[in-house]
Structure formats: structure tokens, C-alpha cells
Amino acid sequence: xxxxxxxxxxxxxxxxxxxxxxxxxxxxxxxxxxxxxxxxxxxxxxxxxxxxxxxxxxxxxxxxxxxxxxxxxxxxxxxxxxxxxxxxxxxxxxxxxxxxxxxxxxxxxxxxxxxxxxxxxxxxxxxxxxxxxxxxxxxxxxxxxxxxxxxxxxxxxxxxxxxxxxxxxxxxxxxxxxxxxxxxxxxxxxxxxxxxxxxxxxxxxxxxxxxxxxxxxxxxxxxxxxxxxxxxxxxxxxxxxxxxxxxxxxxxxxxxxxxxxxxxxxxxxxxxxxxxxxxxxxxxxxxxxxxxxxxxxxxxxxxxxxxxxxxxxxxxxxxxxxxxxxxxxxxxxxxxxxxxxxxxxxxxxxxxxxxxxxxxxxxxxxxxxxxxxxxxxxxxxxxxxxxxxxxxxxxxxxxxxxxxxxxxxxxxxxxxxxxxxxxxxxxxxxxxxxxxxxxxxxxxxxxxxxxxxxxxxxxxxxxxxxxxxxxxxxxxxxxxxxxxxxxxxxxxxxxxxxxxxxxxxxxxxxxxxxxxxxxxxxxxxxxxxxxxxxxxxxxxxxxxxxxxxxxxxxxxxxxxxxxxxxxxxxxxxxxxxxxxxxxxxxxxxxxxxxxxxxxxxxxxxxxxxxxxxxxxxxxxxxxxxxxxxxxxxxxxxxxxxxxxxxxxxxxxxxxxxxxxxxxxxxxxxxxxxxxxxxxxxxxxxxxxxxxxxxxxxxxxxxxxxxxxxxxxxxxxxxxxxxxxxxxxxxxxxxxxxxxxxxxxxxxxxxxxxxxxxxxxxxxxxxxxxxxxxxxxxxxxxxxxxxxxxxxxxxxxxxxxxxxxxxxxxxxxxxxxxxxxxxxxxxxx
Amino acid sequence: xxxxxxxxxxxxxxxxxxxxxxxxxxxxxxxxxxxxxxxxxxxxxxxxxxxxxxxxxx
Numbered sequence: 016x017x018x019x020x021x022x023x024x025x026x027x028x029x030x031x032x033x034x035x036x037x038x039x040x041x042x043x044x045x046x047x048x049x050x051x052x053x054x055x056x057x058x059x060x061x062x063x064x065x066x067x068x069x070x071x072x073x074x075x076x077x078x079x080x081x082x083x084x085x086x087x088x089x090x091x092x093x094x095x096x097x098x099x100x101x102x103x104x105x106x107x108x109x110x111x112x113x114x115x116x117x118x119x120x121x122x123x124x125x126x127x128x129x130x131x132x133x134x135x136x137x138x139x140x141x142x143x144x145x146x147x148x149x150x151x152x153x154x155x156x157x158x159x160x161x162x163x164x165x166x167x168x169x170x171x172x173x174x175x176x177x178x179x180x181x182x183x184x185x186x187x188x189x190x191x192x193x194x195x196x197x198x199x200x201x202x203x204x205x206x207x208x209x210x211x212x213x214x215x216x217x218x219x220x221x222x223x224x225x226x227x228x229x230x231x232x233x234x235x236x237x238x239x240x241x242x243x244x245x246x247x248x249x250x251x252x253x254x255x256x257x258x259x260x261x262x263x264x265x266x267x268x269x270x271x272x273x274x275x276x277x278x279x280x281x282x283x284x285x286x287x288x289x290x291x292x293x294x295x296x297x298x299x300x301x302x303x304x305x306x307x308x309x310x311x312x313x314x315x316x317x318x319x320x321x322x323x324x325x326x327x328x329x330x331x332x333x334x335x336x337x338x339x340x341x342x343x344x345x346x347x348x349x350x351x352x353x354x355x356x357x358x359x360x361x362x363x364x365x366x367x368x369x370x371x372x373x374x375x376x377x378x379x380x381x382x383x384x385x386x387x388x389x390x391x392x393x394x395x396x397x398x399x400x401x402x403x404x405x406x407x408x409x410x411x412x413x414x415x416x417x418x419x420x421x422x423x424x425x426x427x428x429x430x431x432x433x434x435x436x437x438x439x440x441x442x443x444x445x446x447x448x449x450x451x452x453x454x455x456x457x458x459x460x461x462x463x464x465x466x467x468x469x470x471x472x473x474x475x476x477x478x479x480x481x482x483x484x485x486x487x488x489x490x491x492x493x494x495x496x497x498x499x500x501x502x503x504x505x506x507x508x509x510x511x512x513x514x515x516x517x518x519x520x521x522x523x524x525x526x527x528x529x530x531x532x533x534x535x536x537x538x539x540x541x542x543x544x545x546x547x548x549x550x551x552x553x554x555x556x557x558x559x560x561x562x563x564x565x566x567x568x569x570x571x572x573x574x575x576x577x578x579x580x581x582x583x584x585x586x587x588x589x590x591x592x593x594x595x596x597x598x599x600x601x602x603x604x605x606x607x608x609x610x611x612x613x614x615x616x617x618x619x620x621x622x623x624x625x626x627x628x629x630x631x632x633x634x635x636x637x638x639x640x641x642x643x644x645x646x647x648x649x650x651x652x653x654x655x656x657x658x659x660x661x662x663x664x665x666x667x668x669x670x671x672x673x674x675x676x677x678x679x680x681x682x683x684x685x686x687x688x689x690x691x692x693x694x695x696x697x698x699x700x701x702x703x704x705x706x707x708x709x710x711x712x713x714x715x716x717x718x719x720x721x722x723x724x725x726x727x728x729x730x731x732x733x734x735x736x737x738x739x740x741x742x743x744x745x746x747x748x749x750x751x752x753x754x755x756x757x758x759x760x761x762x763x764x765x766x767x768x769x770x771x772x773x774x775x776x777x778x779x780x781x782x783x784x785x786x787x788x789x790x791x792x793x794x795x796x797x798x799x800x801x802x803x804x805x806x807x808x809x810x811x812x813x814x815x816x817x818x819x820x821x822x823x824x825x826x827x828x829x830x831x832x833x834x835x836x837x838x839x840x841x842x843x
Numbered sequence: 844x845x846x847x848x849x850x851x852x853x854x855x856x857x858x859x860x861x862x863x864x865x866x867x868x869x870x871x872x873x874x875x876x877x878x879x880x881x882x883x884x885x886x887x888x889x890x891x892x893x894x895x896x897x898x899x900x901x
Contacts, residue, residue, distance in 0.1 A: 205875070212874055213869050216862070217862065220861060221862075224854075241844075251851065
């Protein structure tokens with residue numbers, strides 16, 4: 016349905032669902048193409064869709080009676096643009112016995128269970144949709160989707176439905192699902208999280224009781240209280256503190272002990288000393304019935320510290336989970352050929368050995384490194400080197416595991432497997448870079464360690480002085496100094512601010528994995544952007560159709576799309592997508608030339624579509640000089656359609672910029688940060704993007720190693736570098752940069768190595784990160800200033816004996832409370 | 844005020860009960876997903892026309 020209808024603007028009632036925007040696809044929210052018109056009646060109004068994919072997805076959702084999804088969702092759904100072509104064969108792999116053994120857990124003869132990783136969940140309505148849709152399938156027994164981890168646990172009857180059909184159904188409504196092996200690591204994480212939560216609960220609940228009792232004790236000390244009640248309350252407080260001490264606070268003691276055993280002084284050492292000394296002296300006071308008790312301070316301290324650690328840990332684990340989510344870069348299975356090349360067998364990719372011959376069909380991922388034996392094809396290596404256009408390969412060329420075969424079937428001889436592959440090498444270089452990273456936490460620990468050593472010395476000095484001066488009061492005063500100087504507020508200053516910030520960031524669609532990165536963000540002087548997939552969407556889009564004199568653009572587009580349906584090349588897909596509905600045409604004699612183009616015969620006319628070389632080689636058509644010029648100067652990817660003796664149309668493509676790329680870069684420049692573009696792509700394409708976004712520095716054609724070196728050069732020149740990237744090729748740089756952000760939809764390796772991950776598919780999160788980092792730093796500074804002022808101000812007063820221990824305890828609690836309240840301002 | 848010797852033990856028993864329930868809830872995985880259920884409860888499920896209910900009608 017190619018029509019020249021004007022943009023389907025102002026759809027009536029489009030805005031009432033909260034996420035439907037006029038001029039944007041009702042399903043996925045992407046901009047509508049002006050030449051396309053897809054409509055579907057949803058919820059009593061005509062809704063515009065951007066493409067076939069979204070239309071199909073929306074139809075599937077409506078057909079199953081789940082219209083409600085559109086009413087309750089808060090975010091637009093993942094786009095259906097790329098879902099349609101190749102999901103069928105891919106998911107059938109999961110029915111093979113080998114794969115089933117790995118992922119499927121058989122409960123009895125027929126009932127199976129598998130965990131699925133879901134991609135594309137944008138809001139809670141998505142989980143509802145997936146659950147309802149799957150539960151409606153024949154044979155599916157139980158579905159449980161976890162929103163936080165974006166996993167689903169599915170139980171089904173194998174005699175009535177196959178795993179591939181379930182995966183297929185999920186694809187049909189616009190999400191991607193991959194079975195995964197819930198390995199030991201994750202189970203460990205889950206148990207650890209539960210353990211932490213239990214400790215936190217115990218500290219909180221018992222803490223509340225202790226606090227309640229101490230308030231009565233404080234009130235009693237003020238207005239008078241019977242001795243027997245004081246005695247009872249004190250013993251009660253002691254009893255209630257025991258679970259906190261011996262259950263909730265164990266991790267602190269554990270880690271302090273580990274630090275001491277390694278002859279280091281970590282943050283947990285002062286914490287443990289404070290808790291233990293306060294507990295011991297309080298126990299003494301309770302036993303003797305004389306002196307102050309500090310049980311309230313202990314429980315509060317333990318509770319706040321555990322809470323901040325729990326939240327930080329949870330954010331980290333959640334991110335680790337989202338990392339495995341993306342489809343594995345290496346395929347699960349490979350098609351192995353016998354030596355003479357005629358028998359094929361599907362085997363698990365891990366069982367391949369050097370010298371094996373494998374068949375790689377178009378659209379498949381290369382399972383290992385090797386040498387091309389027969390066949391000509393183009394391979395997409397963008398995951399490995401960032402090159403956005405597929406590279407042509409011929410027999411004798413090296414193929415890299417993880418690249419995707421685009422055009423023709425290939426036979427490859429396996430040359431390297433497992434740890435010897437380039438993919439594994441990239442992973443190792445990332446690990447090295449991570450190890451090199453100086454952890455900021457160490458510095459904070461060192462400062463605290465020095466502080467606590469000074470405090471201990473001061474306490475000893477004060478104790479000795481008062482022992483000589485006034486032997487009756489020495490313990491009281493020394494204890495008051497120790498309590499007053501207990502670095503509670505000091506050690507709470509950072510973690511509370513950081514956990515408040517983490518929560519706020521998460522609500523804004525930003526996942527902060529390493530909180531320490533936030534501190535560095537304030538000193539960032541350079542931001543380095545990757546191009547493909549970060550500043551741009553990473554997919555070519557048809558930008559212009561120039562038709563030669565007698566031909567009509569729309570007609571040419573129709574013919575081109577009809578032919579290109581037979582190709583999996585990204586440009587071909589962009590053409591097909593741009594054409595929308597393709598009229599049925601009788602095609603015959605379709606053949607493709609790898610790295611060239613396609614030939615087909617429609618109604619007895621021969622058509623050729625491909626790059627310049629292909630057209631000149633195959634048809635007698637002459638390409639107008641103007642076209643050649645525009646292809647060269649714009650450095651865009653272009654395709655020409657020609658019949659036997661003349662050219663018909665020129666199609667040019669651009670990799671579209673993300674909507675907010677320009678504003679994001681403007682705001683970074685406004686902060687006085689210099690922005691650099693580093694890409695593995697060709698110079699011209701890179702320069703084009705740099706011009707559009709207003710980036711002054713750009714470097715093109717860089718390998719991951721060169722990118723890394725460029726960043727290191729900047730760093731040695733004194734710059735603090737923030738790297739924003741998305742691909743596997745960016746992963747080493749992300750790990751090596753001072754701070755790193757992985758763009759939405761980044762590859763799993765990039766996510767592992769980034770400090771911050773953008774969850775929402777927008778770049779303006781970067782600006783938000785800077786803003787939040789700034790606020791967080793201010794709050795941390797205020798907290799630190801207050802804590803230091805309080806500690807250092809109170810120590811001399813306590814040392815001259817003016818502060819009673821109970822007053823010191825109140826002071827300490829109040830100062831901690833102030834710090835916490837100040838930190839909570841960040842959540843607003 | 845001697846009543847406090849009775850009230851406090853009662854509150855302690857309650858405390859024990861609450862702690863036990865909480866620990867059970869953590870162990871049962873009730874805290875694994877803190878966001879999903881909040882949204883899930885808002886969704887009407889009476890408009891579903893799925894295979895199963897159709898089968899049931901037949």
C-alpha cells in the first residue's frame with residue numbers, strides 16, 4: 016500500500032492513552048513515515064502504525080483480546096520493525112535434543128519447565144501482556160514473569176506445545192525471548208539477596224523495639240523513673256540487641272576480620288570497633304547497673320549501614336542480570352559437514368574442533384573463527400569491529416566468530432575455538448582493563464582508616480590524661496570521646512547519599528552499576544562517543560529516491576522492494592521496510608552476487624539492483640555522472656536500480672541520528688566538556704554525523720585497540736574521559752575509560768563493562784547523569800562537612816569532660832539522622 | 844505500672860511472630876519482584892478470550 020497520502024497526522028483520540036503521540040506509531044512510538052499508511056482500529060479509534068511489524072504485533076495483541084495492554088501501559092512497546100523476517104527457523108533450534116537438555120527441565124514425562132530471558136519489556140503492562148498471552152496458549156500450564164529481573168518461568172505440556180512455538184508466540188506480540196540456563200551464579204545471587212534482606216529486616220524490627228525502649232529511658236532520665244523499670248528496660252534492650260549483633264551485623268565483623276587478616280584497615284574495621292566497643296561497654300553498664308547504654312546507637316548504625324549496602328548490591332545484581340539478557344554473541348548450534356561436504360548434522364557449537372567444516376547459512380552467526388573454504392558472501396562484523404556495512408569475503412579469507420553471514424551460504428573450516436577466538440580475546444582485554452581501574456572505594460577506605468587511627472590515639476591519650484587527673488571519671492570520659500567520635504555520620508555520609516541517588520537514577524531509567532563512577536563524573540573533561548548505535552540508531556533508513564526521467568519514484572521503489580525481499584542485506588531490508596506493502600509481482604530468475612546486488616526478471620523485463628560496480632558489470636546501463644558524484648560526496652550507502660539498458664532510480668540511505676543526539680551534545684558542550692566522536696566506520700560517514708551533531712573532533716576507522724589507545728592518550732594528557740558506546744567493539748574502551756555509559760540496546764559485553772547503563776532508549780539520560788552526579792556530590796560534601804564538623808567539634812568538648820556518654824549517644828544519633836535526611840533530599 | 848511486665852512480653856511475642864512471617868516471606872520469594880505486582884493488580888483480566896476459556900464454553 017504505497018500511497019502518497021499525507022502523514023496520518025492528528026489521529027483522533029491518539030493522546031488519551033498517555034503514550035500515543037500524534038505523528039508517532041501507536042504501538043512503538045517511532046515516527047511515522049509520511050509515505051506509509053498502516054491503520055488499525057484499537058479501542059474504538061483508528062490508530063496509525065509505522066510499519067508491517069508493528070501492525071502485525073498489534074493485530075496479534077488485539078486478536079487475542081488483550082486490548083487492555085494499550086490502556087494501561089506507561090511506555091510504548093518495543094518496535095516490531097525487525098521482528099518479522101527470521102525468527103521462525105531461529106527458534107526451532109530450541110527443539111533439538113541437545114539444546115533441550117541444556118535449557119529445559121523435565122518435571123515428568125510431559126511437563127517441562129524453562130527459564131526465559133525476555134527482551135523488550137518497557138513497562139509493567141508488558142509483563143501482563145506476556146503472561147496473559149502465554150497463559151492463553153494451548154498446553155501452557157503456568158507462566159510467571161518477574162518484572163525486576165525480566166525473566167519468565169514457563170511450564171508447559173510438551174505433548175501439546177513445543178518450546179519453539181512458545182518462543183514464537185512471544186515474538187509474535189513483539190518481544191524477544193531466549194531460554195537460559197539459570198546457573199549456579201544466579202542462584203547464589205538470589206540466595207545472597209535473601210540473606211541480606213533477612214539481616215536488614217532483623218536489624219530494622221529489633222532496632223525499632225530498642226529505640227522505643229531507649230526513648231522511655233531518656234524520658235525517664237529526664238523526669239525520673241523507678242529503678243526497677245530502668246533495670247528491666249536495660250536488660251530488655253540488651254536482649255533485643257543480641258539478634259542485631261549476632262545476626263544482622265555479622266557481615267561487618269566478617270569483612271573487618273578479613274581486612275585485618277590481610278593486614279589492611281577497611282571501612283568495616285572502624286565500624287566493627289565502634290559496634291563492639293559500644294556493645295561491650297553497654298553490656299558492662301547493664302551488668303553493673305551503672306553507666307550509660309548505647310544499644311539504640313548500635314541498632315540504628317547497623318540498620319542504616321545494612322540498608323545502604325543492600326540497595327547498592329541490589330542495583331549491581333540487577334544490572335548483572337540485564338547483561339546476560341541480550342542474545343548470546345556466539346550461536347548455540349552449528350551445522351557440521353562431513354569431510355566430503357555432503358552430510359550435515361546439527362551439533363552444539365561448543366563441540367566444534369579445529370579442522371571441522373561447518374555450513375553457515377545466510378542470517379546465521381559464525382560459530383567460531385576459521386577460514387572460508389567455499390562460497391562468496393558479505394559478513395556483518397559490526398559486533399566485532401564497528402564497521403556498519405557488511406564486508407565481502409571470498410575463499411581463503413578469515414571469518415570471525417560472532418559475525419553474521421548476510422547474503423549467501425558459506426562453508427568454513429574451523430581454525431580456532433573457545434579461548435583462542437577473537438571474541439574471547441576481546442573479553443580478556445576487557446578483564447585486564449577492569450583490573451587496571453583504580454577503585455575509588457580504596458581511597459575512601461584509606462581516609463576512614465586514618466581517621467579511626469587518629470581517633471583511637473586521641474581516645475588513648477584522653478584516657479591516660481584523665482586516669483592521672485581524676486581516676487573516677489576516666490572511663491566515662493574516654494567512652495564519651497569514643498562514642499562522640501564514632502564515625503557513624505562520617506561512614507553514613509557517602510552510602511546514604513549514594514543509595515538515595517541510585518534509587519532516583521533507576522526511576523529515571525538509568526542503571527548505575529558502580530557508584531564510585533558518579534564521583535569521577537564530576538571531573539570529566541572529555542566525552543567520547545561511538546557513532547553507530549550510540550549517536551545513530553544503527554540501522555540504515557531510506558532517505559532519498561532519485562528516479563531517472565521516464566520512471567516514477569514510487570513505481571521504482573515498488574520494483575526494488577519486490578526484488579530486495581529476497582535479500583537479507585541491511586540496505587535491502589531498509590528498502591523493503593520503506594516500501595511498506597509490496598504488490599505481488601511474478602519474480603523469476605532471482606540470483607544474487609555477493610557484495611554486488613540482485614538480478615530478477617519481472618514481466619519479462621530484467622532488473623538489476625545493487626552498487627555501481629554491479630550495475631556497470633551486469634547491465635549496459637550508464638550511470639549518470641551526477642549520481643556517481645552524489646554517491647561519492649555524500650558518502651552515503653546507495654543502491655541503483657536498472658533494467659537491461661538504462662538506470663531507473665538511485666536509492667540513498669542514511670543511518671539516522673537519534674532524536675536527542677544534538678541536544679545532548681549541546682548540553683554537554685554547555686557544561687564545558689569537549690566532545691569527541693570515535694568510530695570504526697568509514698571517515699566520510701563519521702564526518703557526516705560529526706557535522707550534523709556539531710562535534711568538532713572526530714576520528715574514523717579506528718579498531719577497538721586504536722580507540723583504547725586514543726582514550727589512553729587523552730588520559731595521559733590529563734583528561735578524565737567519559738566513554739559512551741554500545742557495541743562489543745566498544746567494550747574494552749568502556750572498561751578503560753574513567754567513566755563509561757552503555758547506550759540503550761547495547762551489546763551484553765558493553766553492558767558488563769559500563770559503569771552506567773541507559774535503560775530508556777534515549778540519549779538525554781546522559782545529561783541527567785551529570786545533573787544527578789552534581790547534586791549527589793553536593794549532598795555528599797554537605798554530609799561530610801557536617802560529619803567532620805560534628806566529630807572534630809565534639810571531641811575536644813568530650814575530652815575536657817563536658818559531655819556525658821548518654822548525651823554523646825544522642826548527639827551521634829542526631830548527627831546520623833541529619834545526614835540521612837539530607838541524603839533523602841536526593842530522591843525528590 | 845506493673846502491667847508493663849505483661850505488656851512488654853506480649854509485644855515481644857508479636858515481634859517474634861512478625862519476624863517469623865517476614866523471614867518466611869523473604870524465603871518464599873515474595874520480595875524477588877517488588878515492582879511487577881503493584882502494576883499487575885491494576886489490570887482487568889475479565890476481557891480475556893483465550894483458548895482455554897473458549898474450550899470451556901464448548
